[in-house]
Amino acid sequence: MELILTPEEEAFRQEVREFLAAEVPEEVKRKTMTGFRLSKEEHVSWQKKLYEKGWVAPGWPVEHGGTGWTPMQKHLFEEECAAAGAPPVIAFGVTMVAPVIMAFGNKEQKDYYLPRILRSDDWWCQGYSEPGSGSDLASLRTKAVLNGDHYIVNGQKTWTSLAQHANLMFCLTRTDDSGKRQEGITFLLIDMEQPGVTVQPITTIDGSQEINNVFLEDVKVPVANRIGEEGKGWTYAKYLLGHERTGIAAVGRSKAQLKRLKTIASAEQHEGRALIEDANFREKIAEIEIDLLALESLVLRVLSDESSGKGPGPEASFLKIRGTEVQQGITELLVEAVGNYAHPYVPDAMKTGWNEDPIGPEHAASIAPHYFNWRKASIYGGSNEIQKNIIAKAVLGF
Amino acid sequence: MSFAFNDDQKMLAESADRFMLDDYAFETRRKIMTMDEGFSRDVWGQFAELGWLALPIPEEHGGLGGSTVDTAVLMECFGRGLVVEPYMGTVVLGAGAIAAAGSEVQKAEILAGVAEGKTLLGFAHIEPKARFTLNHVETTASKDGAGYVLNGEKAIVHNADAADYLIVSARTAGGTTDADGVTLFLVDSKADGVELRSYPTIDGLRASEVKLDGVKLGADAVIGDVDGAMPVIEAVVDRANVLLCAEAAGAMEATVKLTVEYLKTRVQFGRPIGDFQVLQHRSVEMLGAKEYSRALTYRAAGVVDVADARDRARAVSAAKVEMGRAGKKIGQDGVQLHGGMGMTEDMAVGHYFKRLTMIDMLYGNTDHHLRRFARLA
Numbered sequence: 160m161e162l163i164l165t166p167e168e169e170a171f172r173q174e175v176r177e178f179l180a181a182e183v184p185e186e187v188k189r190k191t192m193t194g195f196r197l198s199k200e201e202h203v204s205w206q207k208k209l210y211e212k213g214w215v216a217p218g219w220p221v222e223h224g225g226t227g228w229t230p231m232q233k234h235l236f237e238e239e240c241a242a243a244g245a246p247p248v249i250a251f252g253v254t255m256v257a258p259v260i261m262a263f264g265n266k267e268q269k270d271y272y273l274p275r276i277l278r279s280d281d282w283w284c285q286g287y288s289e290p291g292s293g294s295d296l297a298s299l300r301t302k303a304v305l306n307g308d309h310y311i312v313n314g315q316k317t318w319t320s321l322a323q324h325a326n327l328m329f330c331l332t333r334t335d336d337s338g339k340r341q342e343g344i345t346f347l348l349i350d351m352e353q354p355g356v357t358v359q360p361i362t363t364i365d366g367s368q369e370i371n372n373v374f375l376e377d378v379k380v381p382v383a384n385r386i387g388e389e390g391k392g393w394t395y396a397k398y399l400l401g402h403e404r405t406g407i408a409a410v411g412r413s414k415a416q417l418k419r420l421k422t423i424a425s426a427e428q429h430e431g432r433a434l435i436e437d438a439n440f441r442e443k444i445a446e447i448e449i450d451l452l453a454l455e456s457l458v459l460r461v462l463s464d465e466s467s468g469k470g471p472g473p474e475a476s477f478l479k480i481r482g483t484e485v486q487q488g489i490t491e492l493l494v495e496a497v498g499n500y501a502h503p504y505v506p507d508a509m510k511t512g513w514n515e516d517p518i519g520p521e522h523a524a525s526i527a528p529h530y531f532n533w534r535k536a537s538i539y540g541g542s543n544e545i546q547k548n549i550i551a552k553a554v555l556g557f
Numbered sequence: 558m559s560f561a562f563n564d565d566q567k568m569l570a571e572s573a574d575r576f577m578l579d580d581y582a583f584e585t586r587r588k589i590m591t592m593d594e595g596f597s598r599d600v601w602g603q604f605a606e607l608g609w610l611a612l613p614i615p616e617e618h619g620g621l622g623g624s625t626v627d628t629a630v631l632m633e634c635f636g637r638g639l640v641v642e643p644y645m646g647t648v649v650l651g652a653g654a655i656a657a658a659g660s661e662v663q664k665a666e667i668l669a670g671v672a673e674g675k676t677l678l679g680f681a682h683i684e685p686k687a688r689f690t691l692n693h694v695e696t697t698a699s700k701d702g703a704g705y706v707l708n709g710e711k712a713i714v715h716n717a718d719a720a721d722y723l724i725v726s727a728r729t730a731g732g733t734t735d736a737d738g739v740t741l742f743l744v745d746s747k748a749d750g751v752e753l754r755s756y757p758t759i760d761g762l763r764a765s766e767v768k769l770d771g772v773k774l775g776a777d778a779v780i781g782d783v784d785g786a787m788p789v790i791e792a793v794v795d796r797a798n799v800l801l802c803a804e805a806a807g808a809m810e811a812t813v814k815l816t817v818e819y820l821k822t823r824v825q826f827g828r829p830i831g832d833f834q835v836l837q838h839r840s841v842e843m844l845g846a847k848e849y850s851r852a853l854t855y856r857a858a859g860v861v862d863v864a865d866a867r868d869r870a871r872a873v874s875a876a877k878v879e880m881g882r883a884g885k886k887i888g889q890d891g892v893q894l895h896g897g898m899g900m901t902e903d904m905a906v907g908h909y910f911k912r913l914t915m916i917d918m919l920y921g922n923t924d925h926h927l928r929r930f931a932r933l934a
Contacts, residue, residue, distance in 0.1 A: 293896050295825035318897050363900045364892075364907035365759075370900075429688050431734070439924060491885075494918065498688045499713050501918045504759040518756060518766060519685060519712070527759045531911060534892050535900050542896065544835060 160452055164231070172235045179243035182208050186511070188244030192419060193522060194529040195509040196367065197246055199282070199324040205246045206279040215277060216253050218406075223261060223269075224277045230462030234410070241411035242418070249321065251283040252276040254406055256329040259346065259395050263387040272348070286316040286330030286349065286373060287396070293318075294545050296331070297340045297393060301375060303332035303347060310334075310347060310385070312355075312378040318539070322358045322371040326351050330375075331396055334389050346392035348384040349375070363535070365528035366506050400541065405462055405475070407540055408482030410455045416489045417448060423522055424496045434496060447488045454481045473553035476546040483536035483543065490530040501527040560855065566630045572607065573631055577638030583905050586639055586761075594719045595763030596642045605674030610648055615656055619669035625796055629803035629858040633851075636807025639908055641761055643716035645804075647671055649797050651678025654724050654741060658781030658789045663743060667722065679720035679746065681711035681767050682790060689925040691791060692734045696769060698727035698742065705729075705779075707742065707750070707772040713919075717765035718755040720746045725769065729784050736787045741780040748772050760915040761908060791866065795873040798920050799857045802880040805916045806851040809883060812891040812909040813843050819895050819906075836894060843890055846883035853879045871933050874926035881923030884913035 164172065187205065190197055209215035217233045219225030228236065240247075248254070257276050260268055275281045292299040301314025312332055322328070328349045335343030351358070355378035360368040386395055421444065424435035434440055461475050494501050500519030507513050508524035517524060537543045551557045562570065580603070589597045604610050613628045614620025621627075628649070635644060652671045655663055655678075670676030687693035696709025707727050717723060723744045731738025744751065750772035755765040781789055817840050820831030830836055857876035861869050888910035892899035899906050917923060 288897065291824075293825060294830075298825070362902040364902055364911065366902070427688065428686060430690055434688075439928070494914070495922060495924065498922070499683055499918070502713050502758045502760075502764060502915055504757045518754065527914075530914075531759070531907070534889065534910075535897075537893055538896055538900065542893075 162231075162235075164235075168231055168235065171232050172239060175236055175239045176243070178212060178214075179239060179245055182212075183243050183245050187246060190511075191244040191246050192415065193509075194525045194532075196369075198511070202246055202249055202324075203279045203282070206248055209248065210278055215248060215279070216257070218254060219257065220261070223257075223273055230459065230466045234459060234462060237406075238411035238414060241409075241415040244415075247412070249282070250406065251285050251320070251325075251329075252279070252281060255285060255399055256283055256348075259329070259386060259399050262398060263346075263391075263395050267383065268348075268386065281327050282321070282325045284319050284322040284325035284328045284351070284373075286319060286328045288318040289315060290317050294542055296396070297344070299331055299333060299344065301330065301332045303334050303345055303380065305334070305382075305389075308382055310345075310380045310382065312347065312349065312375045312380055314375050316373040316375070317361070317370075319358075319371045319373045320369055322351070322373050323360060323368075325358075328373065329386075331392050341393040342390050344392035344396070345389045346386040346395045347380050348386065349378060349380050350384075353378065355379075363532060365532035366504070367528070367532060405458050405465075405478060408454060408458050408478040409486060410451065410458055410482070413451050413454075413482070413485050413489060416486070416493075417444070417451065419522075420444060420489055420493055420496060423493065423520075426520065427496050427498065440492075440495070443492060447485060447492070450481060450488070451485050454478065454485060457481075473549055476541075476549050479540060480543045480546050486536050487533055490526075490533045493526045494530045497523045497526050504528070560852075562630065566627060569627070570630050570634055573609070573634030574637065576603075576607070577634060577640075581638045581640065583639075583908075586641065590641055590757075590761050594716070595757065596716070596719070601642050602674050604642065604644070605672070609644075610674055611672035613648060613656075614652055614668050614672050615664075618656070618664050619672040625799060625858045625861045626855065628800055629855060632800045632803040633807035633810075636804035636809075636912070637811045639761070639808070639811075639905070639912060641763075643677060643719060645797060645800070646680050646715040646720070647676075647678045649800055650680035650793055651720075651722070651724050653793045653796060654680065654780060654789060655743075657792060658741065658786070659743075660777075660780075662777070663780060667743075670721075676722070677716065677720045679714045679717035679723045679765075679767075680793075681714045681717065681723045681725045681744075682794075683712045683714070683920075685710055685712045685766075687712075689921040690734060691794060692736050692739070692787060694726055694728045694739050695733055696725070696727040698729050698740055698774075700729075701773060704773060704775045705742065707744070707769040707774065709769050711767040711769070713758075713764050714767050715758075715762055715764045717746065717767055718753055718763065722746060723751070723767065724780065725767075726786055726790060727769075731784075738784050739786045739790070740783050741786040741789065742774055742778045743780055744769075744772060744774065744778065748774075758915065760911040762915075788866065792869070794920050795869050796861050798873050798877050799854060799861050801916045801919060802850070802854040802876045803858065805880045805884050805913055806847065806854055808909045808912050808916075809843075809847040809850065809887045812887050812906060812913075813840065813847055815904075815906050815909075816840060816843065816891045816894050819898075823896070823898075839890055839894060843887045846886050850876075850879045850883035867933055871930055874921075874930040874933070877917075877921060877926040878923050878930065881917040881926070884917055885923075888913040 217226045221227045303310040303312045330347045330349050332345050334345040355376040357374040359372040361370045425433045427434040500523035503518045505524045611620045612623040616622040655667050698705040725742045725744050729740040750770040752768040753765040823830050854876045857872040860872040891906045895906050
């Protein structure tokens with residue numbers, strides 16, 4: 160069941176496809192498709208290529224460097240990038256903090272940060288969660304005390320993805336705890352490369368270290384690095400979280416992973432035939448594929464609502480729920496597909512420059528770790544339980 | 558048929574659970590995993606002293622002659638403790654094969670050593686291309702005078718690198734998936750031509766790919782009947798599977814317990830998140846899944862020692878399916894209900910989840926056993 164495209168859309172897709180075929184290095188494609196870690200350089204290098212082409216920020220207004228694409232074009236672009244094994248653009252700069260700076264930042268901030276984000280000159284991380292503030296983010300306690308022309312910030316952020324690469328953090332801090340919790344939060348941009356900032360890796364159950372604790376001890380943050388007004392940070396944070404819901408659904412990536420699953424299931428031998436010829440396994444793939452088709456349909460509807468001026472409604476929370484369930488479902492079937500070779504844990508095989516023989520099939524090394532790593536998807540970005548609460552309140556009026 | 562533990566089993570469970578609490582806490586286990594062999598010889602020695610290694614071994618060979626249910630009781634405790642010591646490979650699979658089919662000489666040579674903690678075994682049957690098909694054996698044993706020469710490759714052999722002997726299946730006749738024509742061999746792990754490629758497994762254990770390159774064996778290396786090993790292998794693996802289900806029951810119970818504790822202590826929105834009905838119901842569902850899986854597991858454990866091959870196979874496959882489903886739900890939900898903390902290596906819940914997942918992926922996953930059960934209807 161393919162998308163029905165106009166000739167213009169088809170031509171656009173071809174153009175994107177040709178660009179990607181020419182520009183995505185083979186090694187990067189291999190790593191992206193198999194879920195191996197890319198280096199900071201590989202991510203930045205790719206994003207700079209997109210920037211040169213003018214394609215790094217399709218969601219941005221044209222006046223700031225966006226592409227002016229239709230919803231379908233944006234959707235096709237995401238799909239083709241995933242199919243070509245292009246690294247996903249790191250969300251923290253381009254899709255998370257940038258819209259907040261555009262909507263609520265002052266001129267100096269826009270003039271300074273937006274071009275740097277576009278060029279991937281800065282690597283951003285997100286200082287939101289704290290050990291005591293996960294789902295209840297508004298309870299956060301990292302304190303920012305005003306001291307003349309700067310704030311002194313103390314506290315601990317956790318689950319800070321890729322902070323080890325970051326030079327900047329957009330951070331929710333508490334400037335006032337006298338009133339309602341949501342009203343005492345301030346949105347600060349923090350330079351990570353200064354005294355008082357300590358990044359400590361957290362090892363996740365798959366053995367990787369993509370998230371961190373970030374300790375902030377008497378960190379000086381100039382008032383010029385405050386976005387908008389003191390005490391309005393919660394509004395800006397909600398704006399950010401609601402802004403890019405279709406991205407987190409990752410339809411293009413799931414399509415690419417589904418294709419990979421079918422390839423692997425075709426290679427895996429099962430009682431004299433390929434595993435994909437087993438009716439039970441084939442039907443399990445079909446169920447996910449149909450869930451994904453429905454997800455894509457709703458994504459396209461939400462995208463077209465957005466472009467006709469209707470903002471992303473809370474219905475968009477559905478996209479996060481099913482998007483992550485589909486992603487996780489595919490990782491489950493991948494584990495089933497590799498069978499016995501889910502057992503060996505060979506983390507070195509997932510790094511550049513490893514050239515020993517694989518243990519079992521080459522694709523096996525990342526599959527079980529990826530399954531365990533991807534359990535995070537139903538937890539992060541607002542857990543799926545919280546998403547259901549949001550829909551219950553905001554859509555159904557409970 | 559009894560569905561309650563007898564006094565001996567109760568005492569065994571109490572003493573094993575106390576061991577886990579006192580001597581095998583989470584941090585202790587972490588340190589053990591970093592040891593050279595991936596487990597502790599010290600702990601293994603303690604298992605020997607406690608009689609646990611002797612439990613299922615026949616009395617006439619230094620064992621306690623325990624039943625599969627007795628062993629299941631112990632395995633359940635191992636599951637709660639996330640034990641990494643090579644009980645499955647040495648005591649259940651390896652010693653199980655020797656006890657079932659070995660000659661008197663082989664039994665005398667091996668079994669007492671296992672019970673005393675002196676001898677370790679690796680069960681080398683799974684092959685790289687076999688997936689879960691037990692009959693799929695490409696490793697060959699060609700006649701070489703009175704003896705044999707082994708050539709081939711075995712996969713996912715737990716703790717082969719610590720084993721003194723490997724019990725290896727090889728084809729002496731027939732086509733790749735023929736049930737007839739497979740023979741079991743007792744191979745010195747240091748023999749010429751035995752090459753190991755060892756690695757950690759994602760659930761904290763250790764295993765190896767074993768290459769057999771012209772390994773020369775005497776006639777006395779044959780375990781049981783030439784060409785007739787498959788029924789022995791099936792019986793041994795069936796028993797191992799139900800014991801894996803018992804281990805899983807312990808892991809599931811621990812996961813539910815940890816999760817409920819977390820829900821009762823983690824405060825968000827001004828109250829423990831366990832106050833939320835949705836999470837209470839999820840916990841209840843986890844508990845129910847564990848109860849049903851555990852009950853079926855013990856039932857199957859009782860069947861395994863007395864049933865014919867077909868009934869035994871159906872009982873074990875039923876237990877493995879129930880366990881696979883329950884383990885997935887409990888493992889996944891255990892992590893989910895712990896929120897971000899569930900994703901970190903520091904919390905035990907993720908380790909239980911990994912163990913449950915890999916138990917499902919050993920000797921046939923849920924789909925494999927569903928199919929076997931259905932075919933034997």
